[in-house]
Amino acid sequence: MSGLAIEKISMRFDLPGGGSVQALKDVTLHLKEGELMSVLGPSGCGKTTLLNIVAGFLAPTEGQIVMNGHTVQGPDAERGMVFQQGALFEWMSVRENVGFGPRMKGMPKMDMAETVDHLLDVVGLQDFKEKAVYELSGGMQQRVALARCLANDPDVILMDEPLGALDALTREKMQSLVLKLWKETGKTIILITHSVEEALLLGERLLVMAPRPGRIHREYRLPFADLGVGQDLREVKKHPDYAKTREEILAMIWDMEEEIMGRTEGAGA
Amino acid sequence: MIPLLIYVAIFVLSYYLFTKVIHHAARNDYTSLKTVTFGDESAVRPNRTASVISILTLFLLWGMFTGSSLLPKFLHMPGPFEGTATFEYTAQTPDGQRDTATVTVLVHPVDEEVTEPEVDPGDGWAKNDSATIGTWRSGLIRVDRNDDIGRDEGAEVVAVNGKPIAPGGSVETEFGRVGMSPKGTLNFEPAKGWQMEPIWLPAPEAVAARVVEIAREGFRGSTLWEHLGYSLFRVVVGFFFGALVGIPLGYAMGLSDWFRGWFDPIVEFMRPVPPLALIPLVIIWAGIGETGKIILLFLAALWIMAIAARSGVSGVKISKVHAAYSLGASKPQIMRHVIIPNSLPEIFTGARVAMGVCWGTVVAAELVAAEKGAGMMIMVASKFQNTDIVIMGIILIGIIGFGIDMLMRWAERILVPWKGKG
Numbered sequence: 001m002s003g004l005a006i007e008k009i010s011m012r013f014d015l016p017g018g019g020s021v022q023a024l025k026d027v028t029l030h031l032k033e034g035e036l037m038s039v040l041g042p043s044g045c046g047k048t049t050l051l052n053i054v055a056g057f058l059a060p061t062e063g064q065i066v067m068n069g070h071t072v073q074g075p076d077a078e079r080g081m082v083f084q085q086g087a088l089f090e091w092m093s094v095r096e097n098v099g100f101g102p103r104m105k106g107m108p109k110m111d112m113a114e115t116v117d118h119l120l121d122v123v124g125l126q127d128f129k130e131k132a133v134y135e136l137s138g139g140m141q142q143r144v145a146l147a148r149c150l151a152n153d154p155d156v157i158l159m160d161e162p163l164g165a166l167d168a169l170t171r172e173k174m175q176s177l178v179l180k181l182w183k184e185t186g187k188t189i190i191l192i193t194h195s196v197e198e199a200l201l202l203g204e205r206l207l208v209m210a211p212r213p214g215r216i217h218r219e220y221r222l223p224f225a226d227l228g229v230g231q232d233l234r235e236v237k238k239h240p241d242y243a244k245t246r247e248e249i250l251a252m253i254w255d256m257e258e259e260i261m262g263r264t265e266g267a268g269a
Numbered sequence: 270m271i272p273l274l275i276y277v278a279i280f281v282l283s284y285y286l287f288t289k290v291i292h293h294a295a296r297n298d299y300t301s302l303k304t305v306t307f308g309d310e311s312a313v314r315p316n317r318t319a320s321v322i323s324i325l326t327l328f329l330l331w332g333m334f335t336g337s338s339l340l341p342k343f344l345h346m347p348g349p350f351e352g353t354a355t356f357e358y359t360a361q362t363p364d365g366q367r368d369t370a371t372v373t374v375l376v377h378p379v380d381e382e383v384t385e386p387e388v389d390p391g392d393g394w395a396k397n398d399s400a401t402i403g404t405w406r407s408g409l410i411r412v413d414r415n416d417d418i419g420r421d422e423g424a425e426v427v428a429v430n431g432k433p434i435a436p437g438g439s440v441e442t443e444f445g446r447v448g449m450s451p452k453g454t455l456n457f458e459p460a461k462g463w464q465m466e467p468i469w470l471p472a473p474e475a476v477a478a479r480v481v482e483i484a485r486e487g488f489r490g491s492t493l494w495e496h497l498g499y500s501l502f503r504v505v506v507g508f509f510f511g512a513l514v515g516i517p518l519g520y521a522m523g524l525s526d527w528f529r530g531w532f533d534p535i536v537e538f539m540r541p542v543p544p545l546a547l548i549p550l551v552i553i554w555a556g557i558g559e560t561g562k563i564i565l566l567f568l569a570a571l572w573i574m575a576i577a578a579r580s581g582v583s584g585v586k587i588s589k590v591h592a593a594y595s596l597g598a599s600k601p602q603i604m605r606h607v608i609i610p611n612s613l614p615e616i617f618t619g620a621r622v623a624m625g626v627c628w629g630t631v632v633a634a635e636l637v638a639a640e641k642g643a644g645m646m647i648m649v650a651s652k653f654q655n656t657d658i659v660i661m662g663i664i665l666i667g668i669i670g671f672g673i674d675m676l677m678r679w680a681e682r683i684l685v686p687w688k689g690k691g
Contacts, residue, residue: 077597087588091610101596134690
């Protein structure tokens with residue numbers, strides 16, 4: 001069985017001061033190969049925890065992740081990860097960063113150079129090959145991070161708010177790039193984001209999570225990611241369903257936020 | 270007090286001259302266009318003119334107050350009186366007879382051999398006297414020694430230069446102060462002027478001459494370079510072993526909770542103990558030879574390097590480690606390619622601190638006991654009042670300490686260019 005199965009994941013941990021937190025409860029989800037899924041939710045809904053469990057950095061208290069027919073026990077090169085920022089190795093050049101995965105696997109130098117060159121072409125950083133990563137702008141750094149992840153040829157790419165720290169213009173360009181890479185490579189991608197627009201544009205499937213305990217609130221299947229592959233994302237945003245869905249999700253998240261606020265205020269009083 | 274006033278005056282004057290007169294024409298870069306400079310730290314850069322004037326001022330003051338031959342005479346502060354001084358004293362017998370005689374004193378540089386000047390004894394029962402006194406010194410003058418009616422006959426000195434004087438009192442003359450001891454003996458102290466005696470502070474050229482002399486002839490059986498070389502050698506060897514043990518220890522403490530728990534109390538206790546406090550124990554255990562010094566410097570560097578390596582490991586961003594695992598790296602690969610390079614900036618900072626501490630400690634240890642070394646040199650020199658060697662030693666120790674720091678910074682720039690860029 002290929003693809004990724006998240007089976008009845010629950011996550012509960014004790015707090016240092018006593019008591020415990022139910023970060024996730026009974027999350028079940030199946031991803032087919034090549035699916036692009038965005039995950040959205042108010043802060044504290046456990047979306048990053050979920051991603052860390054899928055990546056293998058955390059072990060769930062209940063349930064399991066099944067990937068390509070085996071249970072996930074820890075991090076592995078089959079599940080690549082792109083972080084928000086600051087996860088590049090600043091002691092390596094752009095080329096060395098992108099070639100990190102292949103090098104760890106002991107890929108022959110020639111093949112590695114070829115892979116790196118190809119990916120730098122794809123993300124448009126061929127001219128910056130020998131630069132130090134801290135000399136690049138934030139957007140360029142994230143392109144390096146994408147290329148580094150792809151160089152390892154993972155089956156699933158997990159993205160934890162990869163564009164969160166970028167400015168609006170750079171962000172739009174990067175969203176197109178993510179769509180392009182998705183179509184060209186056919187990878188399964190899970191993308192976590194704070195931005196409703198980003199979740200709409202970069203989600204074949206869009207998952208809205210609810211907090212306390214973290215759970216799946218609602219799932220959408222959207223046409224925008226497919227539409228966005230060949231065309232300008234501003235055109236996609238003119239689609240009649242786009243504004244409607246956006247309003248619906250925004251309202252949903254506002255309700256959740258308000259509920260949280262009310263609950264904490266109630267607890268404080 | 271006077272040197273401080275001159276120093277402040279030069280500071281204020283040069284500041285005024287530079288900012289109001291010269292500065293306007295000079296700069297036209299981005300910083301000079303900033304209107305808000307007060308409070309904007311980035312707009313404050315050291316003014317190199319000020320640095321140059323500052324150093325020149327120090328040497329100027331040094332030269333002025335030591336009568337340096339490098340300075341034109343008119344810049345010198347008044348020196349000590351030198352030459353022939355005279356004053357008169359009036360003695361009185363118990364029955365009221367008074368007589369006056371002159372005292373001639375030859376004031377000479379201390380390192381010159383001189384003979385007392387010949388004087389005519391003069392008329393009356395009080396006879397003229399003569400004496401010699403070194404500059405900056407003072408001397409008792411038994412003026413009644415050659416008088417016809419002396420102290421033993423009941424005569425006593427009642428006035429100097431016509432001004433009355435009593436036991437314990439004093440009279441200022443144009444050549445210096447004449448005091449009277451409780452027993453009635455005169456004491457002449459030639460005017461000292463404002464300059465420092467070479468025994469307290471030698472002139473700059475005297476220090477420079479010493480450097481040349483010691484560089485050529487050595488000091489206490491070793492050349493200058495041997496003395497400095499020994500100190501440096503101890504620092505380098507002590508630091509090397511400290512780093513050799515400290516860095517792996519720090520890594521172990523950063524990576525394993527058992528190691529952290531085991532060594533935390535030791536490291537946290539030893540870190541605040543000044544290495545100087547260990548000198549007596551090290552001397553008891555290892556003697557005053559090279560072994561003792563190197564053990565001391567090893568201990569000085571060890572804790573600093575261990576703590577630097579530990580915080581270098583703890584400082585690695587978890588997302589970098591996660592990223593490396595997701596890219597398929599194994600534990601040894603993570604160590605080699607992520608944790609070690611990530612900790613290098615911290616280790617370099619620690620190394621800089623450790624080298625500084627080691628240099629200070631080695632000099633202090635040599636002050637206590639050593640056969641060779643920069644600290645030993647100045648300690649021995651101070652016992653013989655060779656102030657010029659002491660000052661030379663301090664300047665050389667300062668230059669070397671500064672050089673070490675510069676070298677470490679340079680190495681840091683070359684070897685860990687990513688420092689602070691993560």
